[in-house]
Amino acid sequence: ERGEGTMEDIEILKEMCGYMAPGNTFCALAPGAAEPIQSGLKYFMDEFIEHVNHGCKYHKH
Numbered sequence: 001e002r003g004e005g006t007m008e009d010i011e012i013l014k015e016m017c018g019y020m021a022p023g024n025t026f027c028a029l030a031p032g033a034a035e036p037i038q039s040g041l042k043y044f045m046d047e048f049i050e051h052v053n054h055g056c057k058y059h060k061h
Contacts, residue, residue, distance in 0.1 A: 003055045010048055013037055 019025070020034035041048065050057075 005052050007049070007052055010041070010045075010052065014041060017041075 017034040017038045020030040022031045025031070
């Protein structure tokens with residue numbers, strides 16, 4: 001919300017979700033926790049990039 005996100009942060013999210021994939025963790029709940037983030041990145045990547053480059057057009061500081 002502070003407008004400090006970077007493209008590197010998005011790459012870190014992708015990487016962390018990969019670590020939480022089935023078979024990569026002892027916790028059975030981890031894949032389910034990562035799924036909404038993976039779906040958001042898959043289907044709304046343009047919005048993530050827009051926020052990084054130009055901030056949120058709906059929230060003015």
